[in-house]
Amino acid sequence: MGMEADGDGDGFVPSWPDGSLIPHKNTLTPLPSNQIESSQTSCRCSNETLSWRLPLPTLPASYRTAAIQSIHPQSRRSKMEKATTPQNEATPVDVTLYDFPPSLCSQKVRLALAEKRVSYMNRFVDIEVRMQNYDPDYLRLNPRGVVPTLVVDGDRVVTDSARILRYVDKAFDGPSLSPSNEAERQAMDEWIDLQDGLDIRILTFGTMSGALGFFLRSVSLPNRKRKLLKLREQAVKENPDLVALCDNKLEDLQAWRSGSTNEEDIAKVRGEIESALNLVEARLAESPFLVGATYTLADLAWTVVLARLKYLGLESEFSGGPAGLRPHVADYYGRMRSRESFNDAGVCEQAPDGETRKEMMQKMWSGASETRVEARKSAEGSGDHKISEPGTEDLEENVEIQESPARADSKSIPQ
Numbered sequence: 001m002g003m004e005a006d007g008d009g010d011g012f013v014p015s016w017p018d019g020s021l022i023p024h025k026n027t028l029t030p031l032p033s034n035q036i037e038s039s040q041t042s043c044r045c046s047n048e049t050l051s052w053r054l055p056l057p058t059l060p061a062s063y064r065t066a067a068i069q070s071i072h073p074q075s076r077r078s079k080m081e082k083a084t085t086p087q088n089e090a091t092p093v094d095v096t097l098y099d100f101p102p103s104l105c106s107q108k109v110r111l112a113l114a115e116k117r118v119s120y121m122n123r124f125v126d127i128e129v130r131m132q133n134y135d136p137d138y139l140r141l142n143p144r145g146v147v148p149t150l151v152v153d154g155d156r157v158v159t160d161s162a163r164i165l166r167y168v169d170k171a172f173d174g175p176s177l178s179p180s181n182e183a184e185r186q187a188m189d190e191w192i193d194l195q196d197g198l199d200i201r202i203l204t205f206g207t208m209s210g211a212l213g214f215f216l217r218s219v220s221l222p223n224r225k226r227k228l229l230k231l232r233e234q235a236v237k238e239n240p241d242l243v244a245l246c247d248n249k250l251e252d253l254q255a256w257r258s259g260s261t262n263e264e265d266i267a268k269v270r271g272e273i274e275s276a277l278n279l280v281e282a283r284l285a286e287s288p289f290l291v292g293a294t295y296t297l298a299d300l301a302w303t304v305v306l307a308r309l310k311y312l313g314l315e316s317e318f319s320g321g322p323a324g325l326r327p328h329v330a331d332y333y334g335r336m337r338s339r340e341s342f343n344d345a346g347v348c349e350q351a352p353d354g355e356t357r358k359e360m361m362q363k364m365w366s367g368a369s370e371t372r373v374e375a376r377k378s379a380e381g382s383g384d385h386k387i388s389e390p391g392t393e394d395l396e397e398n399v400e401i402q403e404s405p406a407r408a409d410s411k412s413i414p415q
Contacts, residue, residue, distance in 0.1 A: 095120035098141070099148040100127045102348045104200060105161035106148045107304045112165050114341035115300065116174035117375040124371075125149075131227040136239075145245070162192070165297050177297045188291045191298035194276055195305050199269045206266040207312050224253055273309070277317055277326055284328035288335075295339075303336040307349040340376065 097113070097120050099106035113120055125147050127133045133145045142149040142159050150158040150167070158167045169177040179185050205221075228250050235242035280302065283290055290298040306329070309317055320330025336342065337349070 094153045096123055096151040097121070097148055098123045098125050098138075098151070100125055100133075101346060103127070103147055104304050104308060105146075107307070107345060107347050108161055108301055109148045109150065109164050109168070110345035111300050111304065111341055111347060112168045112177065112297070113373075114344040114375070115177060115295070115339075116168055116172045118168070118172050118174070119375040120373055122371045122373050129223075131224060134227050134231050136234075139242070143245070145249070162196075165300070169297065175295075177295070177300065179292050179294075179296060181292070184292045188296050188298045191290045192301050194279065195301050198273055198276060198305065200305065200308055202265060203269045203273070204308065204312065206262075206269075207314075221253065225250065228253065274317065277329060280332075281318075281326040281329050284332050288332075299336060303333070303342070304347060306333045307337070307347045310349045344373075344376065 095113075095118060097106075097109060099109065099122065101107075101124070110122075125132050125138065127147060132138055133142075133147060139145050141151075141157065144159065146159075148161060148164065150164045152158065152171070158164050166178075179188060228246050232243060232246035232250070235246055280290070287293070289295055290302060306318065309315060310333075316325065318324075318326040318329035318333060320327045320334075324330060337347070
């Protein structure tokens with residue numbers, strides 16, 4: 001089954017662990033359409049996997065630079081550089097992350113930035129209501145139309161969460177998130193690949209119940225289809241090279257929608273997750289971390305997956321205690337969520353209450369401006385990350401959102 005890459009599949013309310021809202025606005029300016037070249041690629045990611053090789057649009061450097069200068073006005077360079085890990089360069093100082101807060105891939109990148117204590121500008125890309133990831137200007141920045149996207153020093157663009165994680169680890173000062181030993185680096189990659197292969201997207205959309213689950217399956221997915229069909233119609237006239245991208249996304253959307261409503265598909269995903277957790281449990285019985293004696297990108301990735309399971313009410317899969325299921329995983333998750341970076345990155349492990357959800361939907365419809373995330377200066381630094389919220393006075397107060405009833409713990413989850 002073909003799956004779309006990176007965070008495009010995650011869809012539910014963005015909030016910090018304490019239930020407070022994350023306010024954002026993505027102010028994107030349309031750009032002139034230009035000829036798009038195509039290239040072949042394939043990738044794997046946390047909650048979706050591209051299982052085919054397909055043509056994906058890429059842009060000449062000059063057009064990518066124009067997109068950044070429009071979306072990211074702080075751009076200082078005129079020539080686009082290939083997004084690779086810098087060699088012998090000064091640590092980047094101007095960092096912008098385009099993301100959708102609840103997406104698994106976005107959470108991983110924020111967690112890496114928090115671990116490295118990097119200050120950055122967070123720009124919200126609404127992939128649920130307004131589908132801003134399909135807007136032409138964002139597609140020029142990230143031709144696959146997924147989140148997250150990292151822009152560094154105004155003109156260095158890094159896409160695909162796996163590449164972003166490794167870029168962040170090598171490009172910024174702070175504790176290393178990769179082992180120095182080659183064998184351990186290979187082991188880290190294997191643990192990352194294991195969670196990459198889990199279809200968390202099907203699990204999320206298939207098991208979420210109540211009004212929010214109804215929204216995801218009956219409103220969000222059809223809305224995506226309408227947006228893609230409109231984009232395809234425009235692409236036929238203006239950007240023919242985007243047609244293949246739209247067709248592949250429409251095909252993936254059909255498989256996604258089918259899998260999210262098929263109990264056998266959901267049960268299959270649950271079985272795969274249980275098998276993976278058994279491997280994690282066995283490893284953690286021998287070591288405090290997944291690889292070696294220190295925290296790595298593998299721990300970072302699995303922390304976000306475990307948080308998603310907790311969000312979905314599946315924390316019984318690692319309940320801990322003398323008679324609990326997978327006690328080593330339970331202890332491990334407790335240690336991971338106690339790290340400062342967990343809260344600083346806004347890892348989502350619980351659904352917000354009705355009032356917070358209502359406020360979130362109002363802000364998603366009307367928007368709020370970009371958010372500045374200031375990193376802790378040191379592990380001993382005082383206070384949490386400082387979050388500035390300019391522009392929230394422009395919220396529309398007339399949007400009516402029905403309060404969602406409490407989510408059933410596991411009624412809709414096949415056993």
